[in-house]
Amino acid sequence: MxxxxxxxxxxxxxxxxxxxxxxxxxxxxxxxxxxxxxxxxxxxxxxxxxxxxxxxxxxKSTLLGDTQAVLDCMLYVELNPVRAGLVERPEDWTGSSIFLRETGKDDWLVSLREFID
Incomplete structure (x- = not known):
């Protein structure tokens, strides 16, 4: 080290x-x-x-080559708790960025609008 x-x-x-x-x-x-x-x-x-x-x-890491690839990856991650049957909606999972955005605790996250534009 x-x-x-x-x-x-x-x-x-x-x-x-x-x-x-x-x-x-x-x-x-x-x-x-x-x-x-x-x-x-x-x-x-x-x-x-x-x-x-x-x-x-x-x-292992995979390079996400463009904005669409990043958005697809984000969607995949955010939907994992729903697919696993842990919550009904992604924003119900307290460990998700959607939850943080919905509850106004997202001031440290990159704005989605800024990211997409």
Whole structure:
């Protein structure tokens, strides 16, 4: 993962190559997900006295090439609780962005109008 740092001064002494290395790792989604999954699996296995694999498969990401692909993906995700029979309407699922938009708790979300235009 990342080296343990002894002080703020040590960070300031990093070369441009060292900074670039960590910038690339920070913005690499696959690396980020691998680190999260590994840390969670270690925590879970330690706390529940398990060994071996935790995740069924590796993280994979798909590039959504245009606005329609993003909207299709959003619709798919928002409808999952309905398809699973957990709620009747997507806005009833408190973990959805539709719920946040319907209840006025969406000030941190990108406006759909802004996204589509």
């Amino acid at each position: 990342y080296p343990s740092l002894k002080s703020q001064d040590e960070i300031e002494l990093w070369s441009e190559e060292q900074w670039e290395h960590y910038r690339r790792r920070l913005f690499d989604v696959s690396e980020y997900m691998r680190n999260i999954q590994a840390a969670f699996a270690r925590w879970y296995n330690r706390n529940y006295r398990r060994r071996g694999r935790f995740w069924a498969e590796r993280f």
